[in-house]
Amino acid sequence: MKIPLSWLKSYVDVPDSLTPGQISEALVSLGFEVEEMRALDDVTGPLVIGRVVQVEELTDFKKPIRWVQVDVGDGDDEDEANPETRGVICGATNFNEGDLVVVALPGAVLPGGFAISARKTYGRTSNGMICSARELGLGEDHTGILVLPSGEASPGDDAAPLLGLDDTVIDLEITPDRGYAMSVRGLARELACSFETTLVDPAAIAVPGAEGEAHNVHIEDQLGCSRFVVRRVTGLDPTSPTPWFIRRRLMLSGIRSISLAVDVTNYVMLETGQPMHAFDTSSIKGNLVVRRALPGEKLSTLDDVDRALDPDDIVISDDTGPISLAGVMGGASTEVRSDSTDILLEAAVWDPASIARAVRRHKLPSEASKRFERSVDPALAPTAAELAAKLLREHGEARIQPGRTDVGRPELPGPVTMAIDLPDRVAGINYPRGVTARRLSQIGCNVEVTTTEAGRAAVIATPPTWRPDLTRPADLVEEVLRLEGYHTIPSVLPTAPAGRGLTATQRRRRAVSRTLADVGYVEVNPMTFVSPEIWDQFGLEADDVRRQTVKVINPLEAERNEMATTLLPGLLEALARNVSRGIRDVSLFHVGQVVLPKAQQVPVPSVAVDQRPTDAEIATLKAALPQQPVHVAVVLTGNRQRPGWWGKGEPATWADAVQAAHDVAAAAGVELTVRAGSLMPWHPGRCAELRVGDWPVGHAGELHPKVIEALGLPKRTCAMELDLDALPIQKHRPAPLVSPYPPVLLDLALVIDSSVPVAEVAEALRSGGGDLLEDLQLFDVYTGEQVGEGKRSLAYSLRFRAADRTLTSEEASAAKQAALAVVSERFGATLR
Structure with missing residues (x-):
């Protein structure tokens, strides 16, 4: 979310001595991730306000080109008939004679080091440049040049103060549990807590009582919509321009200005955190109904796309059917047009999960849906509607109708009881007296200090309506520690108990990894999910046990929906990727788990999450898990010893794969015996079966030519895989005896x-x-x-x-x- 710091400072008394960097650090300490801090002061040289005096269309070119005479108030031009104008070439067509524009004169340097000079182009000498918002670094809109409202300035005035080029835009990443912070109101409150200063709440306005209803509204789906507020304004002047301060703040926040009615709803959303929608009242037929979509219903949204609705979608409908995809995007049939004078302002509270599903289903993210997904303040809807109505009255000569519709019963946060010293015990710090109550009050909680039956001091904190995430003592503890500063919590490493260390299995795994690395293999961590097609490429028989896999319900990739029963698919994919990048001599290894389903699968029990599972439930859960033994595997191709001045290289062969198995066994302290084997995907005549005693633990050798062809591998690629868990643990390994006598x-x-x-x-x-x-x-x-x-x-x-x-x-x-x-x-x- 992008917000200019000047907007935040208008509601919180931030000391003038603080730099934007210090404010950014304060937000980071409060738990927000700052993506970018962008100063707007990277425009130098003469940047002035100009009035378009005359526009001449040049028709000799393939694209629209205009020769524009601009009054910049400098009296420095060769045109003696009109000495206060400059001729400028411009390709934009979104302005007319008499409009105020921003002109960069020769000598100016725009963001990105773009220097402006007088230059001849299209047969004319362009004595400057008329600028768009993107060229000035104010936003991403480059569809046309920036046209300023009349009366904001005069030709020749310095444009920097009007544009606010001394400002800084901060881009924040807001976590899903902190939807209140996706607004100027929420961020200003956070800064007020951090700097211990005063806050002016933009939502602290008097909301008059409703005198009847603005429009008849019925909520059929109480789960999907907990509150629906409607306010109506009439007599809006559709030609009224959006005030420059609103346009500028929207622009810097990444929102394009559309019209006064739409801009006001976006402005209120950014300022308070309550998304809104404006309907053209004359286009609504009958009463409004909030419900789930019916099978087969469709809606043409504001982006002119006809969308097939799902029965899970929440919609706002009238007598004609759906007119808005609730919380996501309005419908084209009731949008505010250029001649709309009767506006119905809607502010509602939608179910976050339903909105999130609709966004993903229709691939239609919006600024409104981002806030609804994170939950909005259920008490804010009447205030937001009143703010929007007042702005339309102030800047669009609209009349606010006395009625207001407010239906639904939102669920408000309940009180949470917490021991008053719990934050101290969690952080290991003795905070000063009163810190817990003060910090909880700062975030908006209604705090009451009490005494428990055990005689211990406690606080009963009722969270504010905008903090539905505060539901348990741990949430309150996090708020206290966050506002006090995580950096104040001491970092003390716990003392390791004596006599403990790595287990024998862990030591063996590390020894195996070090050994393979020492002999020239490179460790990789390939994907553990595989496609069912890999078993056909491996040439496995239909009844091969390696085909019996555990399916992934929600795979990262739809085609990779099985857990691997062998390490070779991922390793061979990594080898093929390296070879495709031009690396011909590749030796890779991986030590990891494979997943082997049991012959008789035990059903996974449903376990409650509000308490610790019982021992019987834990045992059942463990029994339901598939076997996950640790395997070690290597793959190699090309030369094991590269050629050079010392002689010819030595190509990797099946013997190197077998030697890798011997190296692993030596590191594990066991001795392998090798027998001729036959197992796909290995070559039947160049496959070794690896045994410990009479028990087979793996295979090594050269891969089958058909497997190599199917996977696109180099010829004579070799591999080894060994079940590391099948090797006996040598708890007491005697030190090797070295004879001092000659051999x-x-x-x-x-x-x-x-x-x-x-x-x-x-x-x-x-x-x-x-x-x-x-x-x-x-x-x-x-x-x-x-x-x-x-x-x-x-x-x-x-x-x-x-x-x-x-x-x-x-x-x-x-x-x-x-x-x-x-x-x-x-x-x-x-x-x-």
Whole structure:
């Protein structure tokens, strides 16, 4: 919401010594978010008032161009017949001879560094520029130049004072619970509280009693409309211009001036916070009825759009049907026209939820709906109608009719009882005596100090009508702390209890993340919601358990309405996005939860919110939750080692994905065994099943070519996913023993059937080598005529070492032979 500070200062006595920046800081300390502070003083040089003397239409150009003679009162022109005029080229057509305009003379600099000089254009020398509101920094309206009301100034006068270019416009973001602040009245009250100064309430006017009804109104839907007020004025001069002070304030607040009647309703809305609507009384047929729309009804709104109404929409109707979409926008059939003299002013209180739904349904946000969504003061409607009627009488020669319609019974806030020292206990501060009662009184509460049955002092605060958000003691505490200043609350870190720290699961998760980062993977946090189409792209069978997902009732994206049962969709999407941005070598990892629905879903119980759930209810809620184990996954493509002066790069292969699994297991303190596996979306011949003991915990390898094609991934993209929660927690991990004795290095080349997995060969060698075999590495694989068809040669490097002595070559050779014997017995391997 944009508001000029001069408007606020007209109702609150702000010290002159305060700068706009200090006022902005005060609003921030009160809990408002200041989006922007824009000073209007960025216009320099001669800026004067001019009167249009003569307009010549230049017809030799494709667009409208006018040669305008403007009286700027300087007597400095080459035109001897009329020495007090300047010739200016202008493309706007919204002004006529005799109008007052704002002229920037040569030497002026407008906002944005736009310098004005005399220049030849369209065959004429333009000696200045006639300005629009946007060119002067007063607003966004650029449909025409700014035309001032006659009598406001004289030609040659300095335009800066009239335009108020010493002002500052503040743009605030108002939270949904503080609708009262979307007005000058509400913000002025907040500043008065902050600076401990006086407030002039613009709504504090005498509202005379109603002498009959202004128009017959019936409210059918009491839930949708709690109050409806109507005031009628007649004899309005439709040609009366809107006063400049109203136009200027509306302009700086981002609202375009339309006509006196419409401008007055917008002005009262911004000043008091009560949205209003003006009907052309002669266009209303019969009585007004407030109701929900009927099926099939339509309404042509003020923006000339025919809208199909929903039965949930609240409408104002007459005998012809709906004439206004309540709280959102009026209808075109009863709009105030250029010849309207009989005006019906409406101020109502609408149900916030109904208005919010209508706005979203019709995609029709408005300044009025923004306020109704946040709740308006139910006591303000008669005052707002009276203010608007008086302004029309003052500036449009209208006559206020004696009748006023006021129907409905709005619900007013009830009293709230709070211990008087509760703000002190919440903030941990001993506030001075009387602070609680004083601060609550400042925001408009009727405060009564009393004593509870337990003998403790308490306050009974009845919130003002404009604060429906104050319903419980916690709300009152927030108001006291807010006005006293959150910065006065001490920041003290609580002392951590001794003997506590991260759980074993948390330590393992951190160790896994650090390990993967250390070996070159980059952590990402991809989207956890997936589309059902991903399972087809993964090539999963119809009965694959990963297709059984938890549906999201209100998804962020309509097509992503399922919770992921695997981390791979999000990771592969991130990999594809990086590749599309030109990054060819990508290694990503993610540690996060997957959501696995239970075979028999437990219904979610309905739990009351006014008290703590019982233990049985908490147990039922937990039982209704799906399983959410923590997985770790990696994806990689391109080179694992980049090429450079040191040599060629090494492309990422399925072996790197398997190694990532081993790294994770090592960080978790467990040992993985690897078996040949087959599971989509992995390549059936390049997929490893990861096991802890006999229990499978994940898979790693190269993705299936069809999956790569379906997802648009680079060829030979690899991935690994492992159920981290399935790994046993090692609570007591012994420190590794480092032998001080030298190793014995031996090589072993075996000829074995090609069908035997390498992992099983390695396990057999470890089994036979015993405790002396410290490590083994496969360093060569050979197939060819020398080993025979269906055979392959596997060459291993074996490292033997004893922990308590220097190992002899005889002992190492014996351990090597024992390893050979085991692999020969299991798989028929022979020494090459």
